Amino acid sequence: MAWNATIPARILRVNHGGESGAILIYRAQIVVSKWRAPDLTPFLREALSHELTHQMRFGALMPARQAKPCRMMWIWTVGGGILGLASALLGREAILACTEAVERTVHKHLDEQIAWATTHDPGLATVIRDIQFEELEHLDFAIRERRRAGFLWLDKLIATATDGLIWISTRGDSARLAIQLAGPKQPFGG
Ligand SMILES: [Fe+2]
Numbered sequence: 001m002a003w004n005a006t007i008p009a010r011i012l013r014v015n016h017g018g019e020s021g022a023i024l025i026y027r028a029q030i031v032v033s034k035w036r037a038p039d040l041t042p043f044l045r046e047a048l049s050h051e052l053t054h055q056m057r058f059g060a061l062m063p064a065r066q067a068k069p070c071r072m073m074w075i076w077t078v079g080g081g082i083l084g085l086a087s088a089l090l091g092r093e094a095i096l097a098c099t100e101a102v103e104r105t106v107h108k109h110l111d112e113q114i115a116w117a118t119t120h121d122p123g124l125a126t127v128i129r130d131i132q133f134e135e136l137e138h139l140d141f142a143i144r145e146r147r148r149a150g151f152l153w154l155d156k157l158i159a160t161a162t163d164g165l166i167w168i169s170t171r172g173d174s175a176r177l178a179i180q181l182a183g184p185k186q187p188f189g190g
């Protein structure tokens, strides 16, 4: 199989894993938000319902592209749960900082994937674009609702943790994939 032919399968494996992480983050935050930030619970519930649909939609594309769910799905259960729980315990602003950091990181990955899939796998590109639209709603909500620019350290920590979780769960494949999706670099910046 040509190397390029494996890219849709690898995109789907990364995304399916990432959605599983998002599901765990939102689930944990919903439990704690009822006590720490009840005004955010309706948003968190809606975001969770979106993430469940995203996971299902990516999952539905997997068999035709010979993609298997990532073998280290448990990393998401543990990592996503800890991330969601810890941020929610810190309160409303930390929940929003977490949403913003996670969704911004996801958005960056989806942008790279759409750029590649538009010419190589239009069916996959359409689904990613649809999903990206809802991820942007989550990101916009978090940006809009944050009352102060606090928790910058948490923002950075979570963005790094999200990238790290994606990297670990795919055993580094997410980073190799990002390089491939960006295409060959011209030497001397030409
Ligand atoms: Fe999602």
Ligand SMILES: [Fe+2]
Residues within 6 Å of the ligand: 022, 047, 051, 103, 134, 135, 138
């Ligand atoms: Fe999202």
